[in-house]
Amino acid sequence: MTKVFGHGGLRLFLLMLLDEQPQHGYDLIKMVEDRFLGMYTPSAGTVYPRLQSLEDEGLIEHEEIDGRKVYRLTEAGRRELDERRSELDELQRRAVESARHLAGTIREEVRGSVREMRDDLRHAMKDVKRQERWAARQARGGGWDPFGAGGLGDLFGGGARPSGGGPRRREERGRADADPGGSRLELRSLHADLDAFVDDVMARARGMVVDRAGVDRARSALLDARDAVLTALGGSTPEADRPGPDGGPGAAGPGHDPAEEDGPDHWA
């Protein structure tokens, strides 16, 4: 915490405490701590020399009770205190400010713990979802099957029901329903299928040892696959825009909607 007492502040504060009642040095330390809500504890090495100098100046005196010094204010000390009332008020104000500081500290501490807990929980929730999706796919026959239940076959046969689930997909379905016909619905279903393809490949790849060369071979296979897919869709000359192994956005095939942020190339 920042410095609570300026020059002579602690001295004055001790006078004020002794004005309330005579005290042991140790009790004085405790009282200062209490007044500042535990935010400031003066050490014995700070308090005792100040008591000594106050005594030397005749502002306080002590008597020994059971071998311990009990300090009390003298008349001169009381006069000193009265003269410096305004400074004392300032000290009291700081005590209140330390209350505000304490409230802030507690709030920050709790907020920190709570945030950590919430992030932890959110993370764990995502893991659960991922596992579920994987388990669901396994149950459906172990992989990406566009013509099986919930796949492409359903999409074209029985309305827009993309494979997989999840809120994003549902949202898409809603949009597709709102705008049926044309190439939009078909594009959606293609997109959904590509998504499912990515999920499937990733789920399988997780169990494998993947090295750099493997990734390069996979890239090349993906480019071939892209060309084949675009050709199948009735599109462009595949060789014209082959960008090399790091993929990059492919040519706009027919029906490629530039407004669509994550088009068919988003997995490349």
Next chain:
Amino acid sequence: MDRTVAEADGRVSIELEELSRVEVTLVAGDVLVSATPGPSRVEVEWLGGPELLVSEEAGVLVVRHDSWPRPGGGGLPRALVAVQCPPGASVQSNTVNASTVVAGMAGQLRTASVSGPVTLSYVGGDVRARTVSAPVEMEGVSGRLHVATVSGTVELAGGCLADLRASSASGDLFLDVELLPSGTCRCSTVSGDLALRVPEEVGADVEACSVSGRLDVGGRPVRRGGRGMYAQIGETAVDRPRIMLRTVSGRMTVLPRRTGRNPGGVRTPAVLA
């Protein structure tokens, strides 16, 4: 002891007889109640509005604004009220917009606020917190806890509870907590999500009831039947705490905490140690 605090008084610090009860009613500003082994004390700073009334009788401290609302205004009643009292004292704090912080108290605790956030740090005993739109953030709560909000988020990081009830309309509930064996936890929302985490070694019987919400129990099988969905965490069959969840459309997640780490067991907050 009766006194008023107004602008001219500035900040006032009053040492009191040992308190057994604290009642603070504030519109705006800050309320801080913290436990102390030392003497009871109240610090009040007037920051606006009508003067503050501070009274103490037979160990009961009451702090509130005088006659608000009153004709002719006088500004928004705003104040800082900081109380230090024995941990066992009961506390009641009612605020509109003022934030409430309570630390280390172990008796009866009631907080109510409209839009002022509530922070509870290492409190215990019998705790109830209600807000309308403000968040309730808690760490290390023990004993009984009832939290209710309309749209605020309820978050609890650690604690050991025999009885936990949390409800909200649209606010999310995030609760990471240890329930005592044979303890119960009831949570309900309308559209807010419910996320709980409990220690795996203690386990839990989970019952969920929902119109359209989904239930995840850390990948464990969820059985449908009777009046809802059922699942279970942990192997031991004796005295598993019960978790009852209810939502219209919120997502429900109950996760086991694998390590025995309870981020906020029962200890005193660092700032009060």
